[in-house]
Amino acid sequence: MSFITSMIEKLALQLDAVVTIEPEYQLVGHITFKNGKKSAFSQTKFNINGFGSAELVKDKAYANYFLQKFGYRVTEGKTFFSEKLCSKFPNLRNIHDGGNYTQSLGFPVIVKPLNLSQGTLVTKVYSLEEYYTVAEKIFQINTGLIVEKFYPGNDYRIVVLDQEVFVTYQRIPLFVIGDGQSTILQILQQKQEKFIEIGRKKIIKFDDFRILQKLQQQNLDFKSIIPEHHRVYLLDNANLSSGGEAIDFSESIHPDFQNLAVKITQDMGLRLAGVDILTDDITQPLGNYTLLEVNGSPSLSHYAASGEIAAKKVENLYLKILKILENE
Template sequence: METPFVTSIIQKVAEEIGAVVLVDPECIFVGLITFKNGNTSFFRNTRFSINSSGSTAIAKDKSVSSFFLNNFGYKVTEGKTFFSEELCEEIGNIRNIDQGFYYAKELGFPVIVKPINLSQGIFVTKVHNKQEYYQIAKKILQKVSGFIVERFYNGNDYRIVVLDDEVVSAYQRIPLFITGDGQSNVLKLMQQKQESFIKNGRKEIIDFDDYRIKKNLRRRKLNFSSVIPKNNIVYLLDNANLSTGGEAVDFTESIHPDFQKLAVSITKDMQLRLAGVDILASDITSPIVDYTILEVNGAPSLSHYASFGEVQTKRVENLYLKILKILENENNREKH
């Protein structure tokens, strides 16, 4: 069984500081780090005890975290949460799937519909009409008990990764796309993209059955058999998560101090030490004119970011080395 990226990096940096990593052979993204001074700390994939369980849980619930961020005075997306019929009955709330549609109409299509507590861009969809709305809302409610309908905002999608007072990395995330060559059809171009991902260590991350890809192709009057003209770009997904095939443009060296301060402040106010702050903005290399917080992630995954080059891999290794040094020097007290 191949060792997961995060586990392999933890093993590598642990060796540098004389720590020992015990990994569960049946669940190889879970482990226990024992430091030279006797302190120990568990990790589970990208979750470390550096963040408290309460703060991480708040960050994971997109609706709740948005409420608190708005209360702290940050600019967040305008949206509301809606629930399954079962949960509506249980909590005495009428915000069901139909109410969600009326709210979407009130905001004005297109809107973004997304689950309240799933990660990696799963089910995040830009919907343009009633049919698309009900299609995605029903899909989400088969998996979780609620979803968010929010206003669609234009802008570039950035992730800023923070550890305490430092911005570790900052990059723009571009949604999954293909570029035409004038000869290959959509399916072939997608296969070529998948092959390039595998070559760069990103594994098979394009889901060819993703209904969102087919929806976006239909909107452009295309299908898997369509030949794309040379140099034409077709965006297959609306969400820019790297885990669903997005690509990164690194701005770590050029992010403006305004955005650095913003990301650090958000992280502190959410009572996190490690966070991925996702924002929409026109340009993070210039002073802040406007921005919108998409969400805050208490366990940011950086494996796809690391696959973009040696510089990025080194940044991720340095981040995990700093995390381990922090955990080593903390009191041997489990935060959960």
């Protein structure tokens, strides 16, 4: 059973609710509350957001259009589509249009699937050749991609429910720290084992082309031995689901950023959202920032597994969600 599913099952007991979990994969469940109301969930997806708003933010390009209209500082980017889709709709921008666009933006750029989650195939691209490699991989599983300008800054997720910020954390990309003796592969294997011990499962994909690409850019490979205390990043995207780590800022986020995240959530018609922002320091008053994404079903399983305090914060959030589902 997943970390979050077991947490929901435990919290439901506090409300005298009955939870039934689908037994084979244990990711989907049904809740019958004490007052007779019923609700279903699928991992971190609850009946809390309206369908239209939830669907809108799934598509990064659509979401960015409206967010920009509302005055938020979103990433500059364009969408491009697979050959199969372009053959049906000739007016769509194709993979070669995307190649031209990457050159007009200037490298590096970020290339990512249009409507997938958890950082799947999100790649920092440094050349036209790399763009085509990534685009072809994306088009094997998705009909659209988005090319975005690269923006510097620290990557933060702010989780909002009904005008209240429950969780804020910085996301650090997958990395290893050398000991002067072990190879990168050995250290990475040790890291995977530690993740499994705390309930994060096998989230590091050793055959991920992005890891190999990142190592090559640093003139390294899996056999390289890293000096003691030296840190080497293995991915550019900071998603916890691909091996990233969290630094908690829930108690120190500046009110300006809390208000910003709440307003973004409301403007997108959501009640629950994960607002992903790039900025230098989220503890300081609002200055330069870039809004990366708004997620209508933010996954907090890896964050919750990072420690007791984090788990308690997620428990408080999910208990509030269950009470809303029960009483509204």
